[in-house]
Amino acid sequence: MERSLALFVIGLIFGGGIGFVAAASNGITLDGHDHSDPNAHQLHAASNQRDSDHSGHHAGHNHDEIVSVPSGPEAPTLEISVSPDPASGFNLHIKTENFTFAPERASLDHVPGEGHAHVYVNGAKVTRHYSSWLHLPTLPEGDTTIEVTLNTNDHRMLGVDNKPLKATAIVPGN
Secondary structure, three states: OHHHHHHHHHHHHHHHHHHHHHHHHOOOOOOOOOOOOHHHHHHHHHHOOOOOOOOOEEOOEEOOOEEEEOOOOOOOEEEEEEEEOOOOOEEEEEEEEOOEEOHHHOOOOOOOOEEEEEEEEOOEEEEEEOOOEEEEOOOOOOOEEEEEEEEEOOOOEEEEOOEEOEEEEEEOOO
């Protein structure tokens, strides 16, 4: 039994060391966050999801850059509405004109008039989305701000006359 315990401890030490070296070689850091604010923790977790907040530069493209088209009848439009789901949560309706959701070309080159949406809850990106309806199973307590942006295939924000194409809805708290 003593030998098993000793081998277990040695395995933990070497395994942990190898894990830290592998993490460091991949640029992973041990950034702390504040657990005293549950909302901040929830937003931190949401922003660390696989498709989460990619603000700034990422994989050769800049999410802060706007691809702008001139206003007019051919310009894309965006409206959103949020309604309670009869069973649970909420349904987000993303209404667009002159814009096509193109999940098959996400992260590829920009093609005018197509792309995807980014959905934010209280300022934190929660998902990248490729269609006009999205179910939100839960929302934070209190008033909640839902924001949707339209983005090009290469993730840059779409705009009209250099103004970002985004829509916001407020869901009142209970």
